[in-house]
Amino acid sequence: MKLGSLKEGGRDGTLILVSRDLTKAVRAAGIAPTMQQALEDWGNAAPRLNALYEALNAGSAEGAFDLDAQALAAPLPRAYEFVDGSAYLPHVERVRRARGAEVPESFYVDPLMYQAVSAGFLGPRDPVKVVSEDYGIDLEAEIVIVTDDVPMAVTPQQAAVHIQLIGIVNDVSLRNLIPPELAKGFGFLQSKPRSALGPVFVTPDELGDAWRDSKVHLPMLTHINGEWFGAPEAGVDMQFDFAQLVAHAAKTRPLSAGTIVGSGTVANEDTALGASCFAERRTVETLRDGKPSTPFMAFGDTVRIEVLARDGRSVFGAIEQRIERQAAP
Template sequence: MKLATLKDSTRDGKLVVVSKDLTRCSEVGHIARTLQAALDDWAYVAPRLQQVAIGVESGSQPTMRFHEHDAASPLPRAFFWTGGSGGFSGPRDSLSLVEGASDIAVTAQLALITGDVEAQVASADAKDAVLLVLLASDISVGEGRAVSTFSPVAVTPDELREGWNSGDLSLLVRRNGKAFDGGSNGKQEPASVIAAAAALHPLLAGSIIGTGLGKTEGALSIGDTLRIEMNDRTGHSIFGAIEQTVKTRGK
């Protein structure tokens, strides 16, 4: 199942179910108005969303065209993000930095959205807390983190099939159309990174955890265009693309 948040007049946007090929979507406000609302009652809501997803693929569900440019980050704001706190930019929004910004860097990786997780949870129990997977981008300026962004679409782990966390799916990061030199950190068990994040305090449903999977880092300059995506084993985009141009604020 693939989920996205379309921008509207509210902070948290509106939840839609997206087709596997990322071309169509169906509004699901009658089930859950926002992704956070869905995560808060996942055991009840997820099966209903899954039925919509089946209908989207079969043609029995009303749909409209899905445009990645209309999407916010799936969770426009989150209770917890290992890359920092606060709201997030949209995956196609410009990256507006302060005048004179230098030492601009990007870190891209796979991230997880969790359900509720108890503090000091055992790794064996933490695996079931993975509800959704998405791409994450962190932009830092100097020593401080400036902007975090997530892919247009978040997907349930079953969309990635078995072994998705073994590093066999490549994260594609390009600056001005050219690939960054970067590489995977190797195997990272989702359960272990969740357990580490919950070592000192519980995690609320809707927490986002960076995995380090496919982690790529590189330098950026004002005017650069950054594109981050991941394709499945047949070459099709899984999450849609983060594509942003670095600009000076006000220009």
């Protein structure tokens, strides 16, 4: 299934099924008014949603309409939790090497993860608004998964069955605010504003054999201002799979239905495949040339993030955003 939310019906939007080719949609209000309500009753809602999805693809769903990407909210407009990992160790290794630091051994056996902003997500066409370019505006193209209710202390094997949906996110970062925050020893706050989710979440079966070992084995394609920026393989060099990330997050607490878990910036050992964030590109430049030459993003810049199946189909739809100045209140 492919599921999204319209910008109607309040802060949590209106749940819709979206056709496999991302051209048609139908409201699912008779089954679950919102994505969150569907996830909280997933065992009952999923079979009914799937039946409606099949009817939509067959052209027999009553009330079907042409999909307008501008009308889409984030698939899950707000979530109880968003925990973001850093599962791609080549990125971590390069960043630390660029500043002359070693990677602690624990990083290879214990995932990096932090509690991210979940009170609201930008829609796939919403602008990213920032007060100042001096903050160091960056994107982070990532894969995310969404869980149903996850018990505390699950094993990775047990966690895998709680992964119900998969999507993409632009995890916006303000790089120049990160160092002073981390120096305090208490984590991110001002440096991590709201992120943008892709147009739709999909069930794992939609990916076919591209979903295996709790990883998405497809490239993460990013364009900046219409120019190719990178297409690293999301299933390669991922030190911790999503089942491991879910189990890590649930070690000392249960996770509520609708919890979003992020992969961290997709990055490969092979730098010829490009980058999924400016920090990665700047790190490669620093290691090669002694200093970065690519600036962070500026007002007016555009970003497009997408995952394409091997046949060229867009799996989740594209995040397409413009960086804009946030006016003073």
